[in-house]
Amino acid sequence: GAVVSQHPSRVICKSGTSVKIECRSLDFQATTMFWYRQFPKQSLMLMATSNEGSKATYEQGVEKDKFLINHASLTLSTLTVTSAHPEDSSFYICSARGASGGSSTDTQYFGPGTRLTVL
């Protein structure tokens, strides 16, 4: 299957600082990328969907000014957690889907996740 990478794999930061997480599709072009969040012992929750070159679509209850998403190229999307607080500590996972988006046969591939701890 296709490979999606994330960087960093884990990050610890102080409360009030901003953290940027990168998501890259390594061997395919991704017109659509997704960002999920997962708290301990819970399932993945979709935060936002981003299409290359356009603004992200956020799920209900997700603050767009706090979780800034940039999808500037077909292989890179970034999630910036601004003014992070301890309650933002979570496992953040990105996902990417191929360039022929819109087809029901397109498969979403996931990155390995980024563990964010806010002190």
Added chain:
Amino acid sequence: DAKTTQPPSMDCAEGRAANLPCNHSTISGNEYVYWYRQIHSQGPQYIIHGLKNNETNEMASLIITEDRKSSTLILPHATLRDTAVYYCIVRVPQGGSEKLVFGKGTKLTVNP
């Protein structure tokens, strides 16, 4: 949106087949069934997907009932490394940007 129902947990002996059921009784005609699994502290891994016909790949087989209201993921010879949470997901179309919505999945434990 079609939703899925899976048993919260299952056990399987190493070397035996693991059969994971999923109900999706409100699935629409053009919606696919996807299976992913998540090993602890990792991102989900794609396993297989299908629409109507049974599918098989190097990882697993997917059996979809004729009425498409349920499906079964089969791991033919489970190993300890197959211990994971398995998610059955129906692809949800949303304004052209289809998204995957995860339920709680089935925690499969493969025992030696």
